[in-house]
Amino acid sequence: MAVMELRHLRYFVAVAEKLSFTAAADALGVAQPPLSQQIRDLETEIGTRLLERTTRRVSLTQAGQDFLVRAKAILHSAQDATERAHAIGCGSVGVLNVGLTGSMLAGPLGGLIYKFQETFVGVDIQIHEMSPDKQIAALKSGQTDINFLRTPPQDPDLTSELAWSEGINVVLPKGHSITTESVTLSCLKDEKFVFLRLRDSLFARHILQCCIGSGFYPTISQQAVEAASLTSLVAAGFGVALIPEFVAKLAHANVTYRPVVSPILSADVHALYHLRSGPMARNFLALMRSDAERLATELRQG
Amino acid sequence: MAVMELRHLRYFVAVAEKLSFTAAADALGVAQPPLSQQIRDLETEIGTRLLERTTRRVSLTQAGQDFLVRAKAILHSAQDATERAHAIGCGSVGVLNVGLTGSMLAGPLGGLIYKFQETFVGVDIQIHEMSPDKQIAALKSGQTDINFLRTPPQDPDLTSELAWSEGINVVLPKGHSITTESVTLSCLKDEKFVFLRLRDSLFARHILQCCIGSGFYPTISQQAVEAASLTSLVAAGFGVALIPEFVAKLAHANVTYRPVVSPILSADVHALYHLRSGPMARNFLALMRSDAERLATELRQG
DNA sequence: GCCATTCATACGCTGAGCTTCTTAATGGCG
DNA sequence: CGCCATTAAGAAGCTCAGCGTATGAATGGC
Known part of the structure; x- marks a missing residue:
C-alpha cells in the first residue's frame, strides 16, 4: 500500500x-x-x-x-x-542568550550587541546577568549560548577567546593625597586596598601578583564579589581599589579615577562558548573579531 | 535536485x-x-x-x-x-443545503431531517426556504444540494424522485353548511375556490383537472402563491380551498379541515437533486427511501 | 586496552514513477 | 450529422531513487 x-x-x-x-x-x-x-x-x-x-x-x-x-x-x-x-x-533568526556579569556592559560589549542586533534583525538577544560562578553551569545547561567573563575556566567542553583588553584604573577616595594625573603601582604600596574576593576572581589574583611584582604585598581591608561594589567601598573610606578601565565609566561622586601607567596592567575579558554552540553565537563571535580588528586598525592609524 | x-x-x-x-x-x-x-x-x-x-x-x-x-x-x-x-x-461531514417551500416542513420532512441529523452528526443541514421557481436555479448553481417541491420540472441535469404522497383536505370557513366528516369533490361544485396560481403551480393545475374530472369547473375567486396563504384566504371568506393534507396541520382558528374521500386525490412531493450532487444528498435520499419503505410496511401491517 | 554499540559508507537490486505511444470519449464546427 | 480537435486514461518499457546487506569508523563502558 x-x-x-x-x-x-x-x-x-x-x-x-x-x-x-x-x-x-x-x-x-x-x-x-x-x-x-x-x-x-x-x-x-x-x-x-x-x-x-x-x-x-x-x-x-x-x-x-x-x-x-x-x-x-x-x-x-x-x-x-x-x-x-x-x-x-544560518543564525539569522532565533534567540541568542548572552550571559555576563553586571558591570560588563560598560565596555565595548554594549556597542557590539547593538551592532549585532542591527545586522541580524531576526535574532532576539536575551541578556542574562549572573555571578561568574553560575556562568559555566548556565553555558553547560544550554541556558546561555555565549558568556563574557574575566576568568576563563579550563573546561574541555568550553572554548574561550579574548574579547578585549582594558587598562587598569586606581580608584581614590575624594580628597586623597595623590593628585597626579596618572599613578604607578609602587606609589600605592602603603595604601589599604579593597579587592575582589581572591577565592573567586582570577582578575583579583592577577592584580595581587602584579603588586607583588612591584615589590609590595597589598594590605587588603575588604573583599567584594561584584566589581561595581569596589567603587562604593572606596567611597566609604575602606581604602583604594584597582578596577578595569571601563568599570570606571560608571562614575561615582565621592571618588576619583586615575590610570595606572606603570607597570602596564591589563584586564582581559573573554568570550566563553560551548563547543556545540549554535550558529548565532558563531556569528556574534565573528562580528566581535571583526570589530576588534577594526578597533586595532583605527588605533594603529590614529 | x-x-x-x-x-x-x-x-x-x-x-x-x-x-x-x-x-x-x-x-x-x-x-x-x-x-x-x-x-x-x-x-x-x-x-x-x-x-x-x-x-x-x-x-x-x-x-x-x-x-x-x-x-x-x-x-x-x-x-x-x-x-x-x-x-x-462518505457524506458524513459537510454542509447539506436543502431547499424547500415554506409549508413543506409540516409533513414527514421534519422528522426525516431530524433522523438524518441523528445519523450523520457531522453534517450541518442548512434549510433554505424559497419560492418554487427559484429552486431549479438554486440547484443548478450549487446553492442547494437537494430540493423538495410538488412540481418536478423536466431537466436533463436534474433527477426527481417521489418523496411522499399526501391526501387532500378541503378547507372550509367556520360555520360552512357542510358538516359531514368527509366530503367528495362533486359536492363542492357550487363553491367559490381559492387556488394556488395556476401559472406557477403544477399542483393547482392537477386539482383543476380533478375538478373537471368530477364534472364541474371550479369558480376561482382568488389565486395565491404560497400554500399556507390559502387557509388565510378561506378564513377571510373568499371561499373554500383544496390543500395537501399536511399543510392542514398548520391549524387555523377560523377554518375547519375535512378529508376529500372521493375521488382519491393525492398531492405528491418530489425530491429533486443534481446529477452530480454530493454523497450527503445521496445519503439523505437513501434514508428517505428506507423511511418511506418503513412507513409503507407499517401501514400494511397496521 | 578490548569490546560492544552506533552511525556512515559502499554496492547491488528492486520497483515506483517517468516517458512515449496509443486508445476512448466528448464537445465544437462545418 | 459526421468529422476533427482535444483531453483523460491505458499499455509498455526504461531509469534511477530508495532499500537491504555487508562493511568500516568512532566512541564510551568495562
Whole structure:
C-alpha cells in the first residue's frame, strides 16, 4: 500500500488550480499520464474521489474542494518550515542568550550587541546577568549560548577567546593625597586596598601578583564579589581599589579615577562558548573579531 | 535536485523522537542506512544540520528542534486532511443545503431531517426556504444540494424522485353548511375556490383537472402563491380551498379541515437533486427511501 | 586496552514513477 | 450529422531513487 507524499499534494494542487491534467502536467514539467496515475493513487489512498473528470471537463468534488485548501496549507507549511530551519541554521533568526556579569556592559560589549542586533534583525538577544560562578553551569545547561567573563575556566567542553583588553584604573577616595594625573603601582604600596574576593576572581589574583611584582604585598581591608561594589567601598573610606578601565565609566561622586601607567596592567575579558554552540553565537563571535580588528586598525592609524 | 517529501518528515520525526537512528529505523520498519541517507538528503535540501550525531549520541540542533515541531504539525495536518476528505467523500461531514417551500416542513420532512441529523452528526443541514421557481436555479448553481417541491420540472441535469404522497383536505370557513366528516369533490361544485396560481403551480393545475374530472369547473375567486396563504384566504371568506393534507396541520382558528374521500386525490412531493450532487444528498435520499419503505410496511401491517 | 554499540559508507537490486505511444470519449464546427 | 480537435486514461518499457546487506569508523563502558 502506497503512502501519501508531498508529490501527491503538489500534483493535486496543480490539477485543481488549472482544472486540466495536461495544463497541470505541463506546469509541473511531467507528462500527463503519470499525473493521472498519481492523482488516482492519491484518491485510492484517501478513499474518495477528489476530481470529477470527463474528457472535456475537470471539476472538484466537495471532498476535493476541502482537500485543496488543506493541501495548499500543508505545502506552504512545509516550505515555511524549511525556510525557518535554514534561517535558524544560518543564525539569522532565533534567540541568542548572552550571559555576563553586571558591570560588563560598560565596555565595548554594549556597542557590539547593538551592532549585532542591527545586522541580524531576526535574532532576539536575551541578556542574562549572573555571578561568574553560575556562568559555566548556565553555558553547560544550554541556558546561555555565549558568556563574557574575566576568568576563563579550563573546561574541555568550553572554548574561550579574548574579547578585549582594558587598562587598569586606581580608584581614590575624594580628597586623597595623590593628585597626579596618572599613578604607578609602587606609589600605592602603603595604601589599604579593597579587592575582589581572591577565592573567586582570577582578575583579583592577577592584580595581587602584579603588586607583588612591584615589590609590595597589598594590605587588603575588604573583599567584594561584584566589581561595581569596589567603587562604593572606596567611597566609604575602606581604602583604594584597582578596577578595569571601563568599570570606571560608571562614575561615582565621592571618588576619583586615575590610570595606572606603570607597570602596564591589563584586564582581559573573554568570550566563553560551548563547543556545540549554535550558529548565532558563531556569528556574534565573528562580528566581535571583526570589530576588534577594526578597533586595532583605527588605533594603529590614529 | 531532490525535493522534500513526507517520507523525509516521517523519518526525521522518528529519529528526533527516539534520538537514535537504529531505534527509529526499527520503528519505521526500514534498515538504518537508508534512514541515515534520507536524513542527510533532508538536511542537504534544507541547507542546514538538523541532528548533531556522534557514534554514541544523537541530539537536535536548534534548527532541528524548530523543524521537529513543524514536521509533526505537517504530518498531523496531512493525516487530518485525508480523514476529512474521506469523511466528506462518505457524506458524513459537510454542509447539506436543502431547499424547500415554506409549508413543506409540516409533513414527514421534519422528522426525516431530524433522523438524518441523528445519523450523520457531522453534517450541518442548512434549510433554505424559497419560492418554487427559484429552486431549479438554486440547484443548478450549487446553492442547494437537494430540493423538495410538488412540481418536478423536466431537466436533463436534474433527477426527481417521489418523496411522499399526501391526501387532500378541503378547507372550509367556520360555520360552512357542510358538516359531514368527509366530503367528495362533486359536492363542492357550487363553491367559490381559492387556488394556488395556476401559472406557477403544477399542483393547482392537477386539482383543476380533478375538478373537471368530477364534472364541474371550479369558480376561482382568488389565486395565491404560497400554500399556507390559502387557509388565510378561506378564513377571510373568499371561499373554500383544496390543500395537501399536511399543510392542514398548520391549524387555523377560523377554518375547519375535512378529508376529500372521493375521488382519491393525492398531492405528491418530489425530491429533486443534481446529477452530480454530493454523497450527503445521496445519503439523505437513501434514508428517505428506507423511511418511506418503513412507513409503507407499517401501514400494511397496521 | 578490548569490546560492544552506533552511525556512515559502499554496492547491488528492486520497483515506483517517468516517458512515449496509443486508445476512448466528448464537445465544437462545418 | 459526421468529422476533427482535444483531453483523460491505458499499455509498455526504461531509469534511477530508495532499500537491504555487508562493511568500516568512532566512541564510551568495562
